[in-house]
Amino acid sequence: MFQIKSPQDLGAAVVFLAVGVAGAYFGSELRLGTAGNMGPGFFPVILSWIVVAIGVIVGIKAVTVEGPRVEPFQLRPLLVIVAAILVFGYVVDTIGLALTAALLTVLAAFARRWREINALETILLAAALALFSVGLFVYALSQPFPAWWGR
Amino acid sequence: MDFNLIQNLATGFSAAASLENLGFAFLGCLLGTLIGVLPGIGPIPTIAMLLPITFGLDPLSSLVMLAGIFYGAQYGGSTTSILVNIPGEAASIVTCIDGHEMAKQGRAGTALGVAALGSFFAGTVGTVFIAGFGPPLAALAQEFNSPDNFSLMVLGLVTAVILAHGSLIKAVGMVLVGLLLGLVGTDVNSGLTRYTFGIPEIWDRIDFVPLVIGMFGITEIIRNLEQTSLPRPQLSTRMRELWPRGQDFRDAWGAVLRGTGLGSVLGILPGGGAVLASFASYTLEKKVAKDPSRFGKGAIEGVAGPESANNAAAQTSFIPLLTLGLPSNAIMALMMGAMIIQGIQPGAAVMTARPELFWGMVASMWIGNLMLLVINLPLIGVWVRLLSVPYRLLYPAILLFCVIGIYSVNTNATELAICAVFAVFGYILLRFGCEPAPLVLGFILGPLMEENLRRSLVISRGSPWVFIERPISAALLATTVVLVLALIVLPQLRRTRKEAFRE
Numbered sequence: 088m089f090q091i092k093s094p095q096d097l098g099a100a101v102v103f104l105a106v107g108v109a110g111a112y113f114g115s116e117l118r119l120g121t122a123g124n125m126g127p128g129f130f131p132v133i134l135s136w137i138v139v140a141i142g143v144i145v146g147i148k149a150v151t152v153e154g155p156r157v158e159p160f161q162l163r164p165l166l167v168i169v170a171a172i173l174v175f176g177y178v179v180d181t182i183g184l185a186l187t188a189a190l191l192t193v194l195a196a197f198a199r200r201w202r203e204i205n206a207l208e209t210i211l212l213a214a215a216l217a218l219f220s221v222g223l224f225v226y227a228l229s230q231p232f233p234a235w236w237g238r
Numbered sequence: 239m240d241f242n243l244i245q246n247l248a249t250g251f252s253a254a255a256s257l258e259n260l261g262f263a264f265l266g267c268l269l270g271t272l273i274g275v276l277p278g279i280g281p282i283p284t285i286a287m288l289l290p291i292t293f294g295l296d297p298l299s300s301l302v303m304l305a306g307i308f309y310g311a312q313y314g315g316s317t318t319s320i321l322v323n324i325p326g327e328a329a330s331i332v333t334c335i336d337g338h339e340m341a342k343q344g345r346a347g348t349a350l351g352v353a354a355l356g357s358f359f360a361g362t363v364g365t366v367f368i369a370g371f372g373p374p375l376a377a378l379a380q381e382f383n384s385p386d387n388f389s390l391m392v393l394g395l396v397t398a399v400i401l402a403h404g405s406l407i408k409a410v411g412m413v414l415v416g417l418l419l420g421l422v423g424t425d426v427n428s429g430l431t432r433y434t435f436g437i438p439e440i441w442d443r444i445d446f447v448p449l450v451i452g453m454f455g456i457t458e459i460i461r462n463l464e465q466t467s468l469p470r471p472q473l474s475t476r477m478r479e480l481w482p483r484g485q486d487f488r489d490a491w492g493a494v495l496r497g498t499g500l501g502s503v504l505g506i507l508p509g510g511g512a513v514l515a516s517f518a519s520y521t522l523e524k525k526v527a528k529d530p531s532r533f534g535k536g537a538i539e540g541v542a543g544p545e546s547a548n549n550a551a552a553q554t555s556f557i558p559l560l561t562l563g564l565p566s567n568a569i570m571a572l573m574m575g576a577m578i579i580q581g582i583q584p585g586a587a588v589m590t591a592r593p594e595l596f597w598g599m600v601a602s603m604w605i606g607n608l609m610l611l612v613i614n615l616p617l618i619g620v621w622v623r624l625l626s627v628p629y630r631l632l633y634p635a636i637l638l639f640c641v642i643g644i645y646s647v648n649t650n651a652t653e654l655a656i657c658a659v660f661a662v663f664g665y666i667l668l669r670f671g672c673e674p675a676p677l678v679l680g681f682i683l684g685p686l687m688e689e690n691l692r693r694s695l696v697i698s699r700g701s702p703w704v705f706i707e708r709p710i711s712a713a714l715l716a717t718t719v720v721l722v723l724a725l726i727v728l729p730q731l732r733r734t735r736k737e738a739f740r741e
Binding site: 095096098099102103106110113114117118121122123124125126127128129130131134135137138141142144145148154155157158160161164165168169171172173175176177179180184188191192195196198199203208212213216220224228230231232 | 291294405407408410411414415417418421425427428430432433435456459460463464630631633634635637638639641642645646649650651652653654655657658661662665666667669670671672687688691692695696698699700701702
């Protein structure tokens with residue numbers, strides 16, 4: 088049927104269509120109102136439909152104009168970094184900044200390929216960053232973190 | 239007017255130049271350079287990452303520190319361009335061409351020195367520009383009504399899109415997605431929550447900090463980690479001397495003057511800014527040079543001109559933000575976000591209602607420039623050494639500072655989840671060739687656009703003609719249409735745009 092000429096554009100089109108359709112769908116429960124008396128749904132729903140239109144245009148471009156291919160997604164760095172961020176958020180209040188900083192450093196190391204991971208270096212870096220961040224953020228800048236295990 | 243200008247600046251300096259604020263300017267400059275000089279981190283992620291540290295300060299100090307960070311980050315970008323040929327951002331791409339060539343010839347010190355001196359001169363002129371043009375523009379902005387503001391934002395977003403790199407239509411899409419994201423939260427008019435999906439943390443808007451750190455900082459880390467060979471600087475340079483010699487001065491001063499003039503003017507345009515200015519200046523220098531063939535082989539004018547131009551433009555691009563409340567590029571959007579968090583809504587009102595804040599900020603820009611010159615230049619050796627720290631040791635630290643920054647704003651784990659969501663979103667979009675910068679502009683302007691649209695249509699009882707009936711609004715919209723048509727009708731223009739952004 089159609090030949091995909093620009094995979095990047097196709098991907099972008101899918102994202103725009105998804106955002107636009109979601110915006111219009113979840114905005115449908117909001118009152119639209121009239122132009123002279125805009126309801127909460129007026130502007131977002133209009134915007135959503137324009138985003139859908141953009142998605143369609145980009146989609147048409149994807150099957151008509153040659154474009155660059157999509158670089159392969161590398162899940163490892165993405166997932167590891169995202170996991171590290173989430174872990175930080177959910178444990179820092181309980182175990183304190185020092186341990187969390189060290190934990191984050193160790194977790195982040197796994198974003199690299201197995202053979203590139205250097206255990207000793209990572210542990211040293213984790214210790215250094217733990218001390219540095221507690222010193223800087225808790226003691227010097229008095230940011231709202233418990234330093235050691237909940238205190 | 240001249241007397242006022244001096245008086246106004248005096249107000250600013252007396253507010254900004256307290257010992258404490260000088261300290262913050264110093265710290266900001268230092269941190270900005272420190273992060274900005276790291277390979278693979280441009281000014282936008284640098285500023286995003288450092289934003290949270292400024293939040294605990296009082297408004298003026300925080301703006302002073304922010305200005306320091308801003309200049310430090312910009313200069314850090316130039317340093318990496320010259321020394322290792324890695325432009326941190328589009329504005330320093332042209333600096334790479336001749337700057338890195340000079341470095342290879344052992345004249346890295348001269349290139350860095352000329353960049354810093356030129357930037358300082360341009361920054362000084364830019365400050366005077368703001369002081370001179372600020373008040374009249376602010377007075378004009380007082381005439382603006384809701385329809386005019388709405389049209390102004392349309393113009394600003396359209397020019398920003400035209401000047402963004404990559405595909406036009408995708409940039410438009412990104413602006414619109416940004417606008418939509420900006421509307422998430424409680425609708426001020428009806429009090430209803432929109433698109434919050436029962437997450438209380440986003441009842442009053444999605445927070446700015448996790449969004450920008452996620453889309454710029456974290457995405458950048460992930461992207462760098464994907465490369466098999468991480469940006470590894472080649473430090474073949476010797477730092478013979480920093481201060482340019484007499485001959486260098488003679489070669490460079492003309493370029494500095496032209497770059498400053500060009501940059502100051504281009505910076506004021508909504509959507510303009512550092513990128514356009516540095517490209518334009520490089521082209522101009524090549525045109526006026528007696529022997530254009532020297533360019534690309536280490537011509538000092540090729541560093542002096544663009545560096546002055548991009549600093550002048552960086553300076554004057556504060557004008558639309560501070561007088562009209564319109565951020566002209568993603569960096570200005572970050573500045574605007576920081577001001578809003580401090581409880582300052584940028585615009586003409588700041589100048590009249592809180593002159594010490596406005597003029598203090600203007601003065602602090604100049605102080606930031608000065609700091610750059612007197613502190614950073616002597617420290618070049620340190621920055622160079624920093625460049626050789628391997629990325630595998632840097633990225634955990636950068637990641638850690640990002641998350642600490644986000645968490646310290648609200649001490650809430652949900653903020654980090656939001657950051658993670660936007661990191662993934664930004665990553666996917668980048669893979670599909672969509673730059674995140676236009677999205678941030680839209681995100682900042684979303685609520686303002688809606689409010690101005692609502693008010694305009696209330697005044698006109700729903701008639702959209704109000705945007706054409708008011709002369710200011712009509713002029714702004716006409717400009718927008720002309721710009722868009724020019725881009726569609728004139729194929730050369732489109733080609734120039736493509737070439738300008740080709741790396």
